[in-house]
Amino acid sequence: MVQNGRPVRVNAGQCIGCRACASVCPAGLITLSDTDHQRIVWFAATCAEDCERCAMACPTGAISLGEPAPGVSAEGTRLEFRLQPCRACGCPVATVEMLARLRSVIPTAIQLDRENNAWLDLCPSCRQQMEARRIAQEGLVSRRPR
Numbered sequence: 001m002v003q004n005g006r007p008v009r010v011n012a013g014q015c016i017g018c019r020a021c022a023s024v025c026p027a028g029l030i031t032l033s034d035t036d037h038q039r040i041v042w043f044a045a046t047c048a049e050d051c052e053r054c055a056m057a058c059p060t061g062a063i064s065l066g067e068p069a070p071g072v073s074a075e076g077t078r079l080e081f082r083l084q085p086c087r088a089c090g091c092p093v094a095t096v097e098m099l100a101r102l103r104s105v106i107p108t109a110i111q112l113d114r115e116n117n118a119w120l121d122l123c124p125s126c127r128q129q130m131e132a133r134r135i136a137q138e139g140l141v142s143r144r145p146r
């Protein structure tokens with residue numbers, strides 16, 4: 001297939017499948033689909049829009065727009081990622097690569113909750129439930145007659 005516009009370049013080794021680029025693309029040129037265990041991100045081969053949003057949103061610098069190249073022949077880029085299941089309920093949390101990056105950039109002390117449990121591999125719903133249970137327990141303890 002021959003397309004016009006700037007080539008959309010994706011460094012597969014740097015992409016962590018975070019979907020930030022897909023969520024800001026106004027033209028729907030970056031799409032993704034999630035199943036229980038896998039995320040597929042598809043990047044169009046070229047972009048004819050006057051825009052740099054994907055490159056600006058990417059936390060790893062994995063995506064860039066090349067110089068306009070009329071008649072580029074390309075099929076786009078398809079990347080696959082494994083989704084890490086929540087350790088409590090098994091629902092997908094994020095890609096393995098996203099979690100690895102978060103672990104590398106978030107200070108270790110912040111990766112633990114007040115009871116020293118890691119929370120990064122919990123889904124938002126389980127984190128919320130765990131926090132709610134703890135608050136309820138703390139409330140009960142503080143209301144006990146002394």
Ligand code: SF4
Binds near residue numbers: 008027049
């Ligand atoms: S430059 Fe803009 S329109 Fe083009 S792929 Fe990136 S976000 Fe989408």
Ligand code: SF4
Binds near residue numbers: 010019060
């Ligand atoms: S924002 Fe960057 S790291 Fe995230 S999916 Fe897009 S290209 Fe990959």
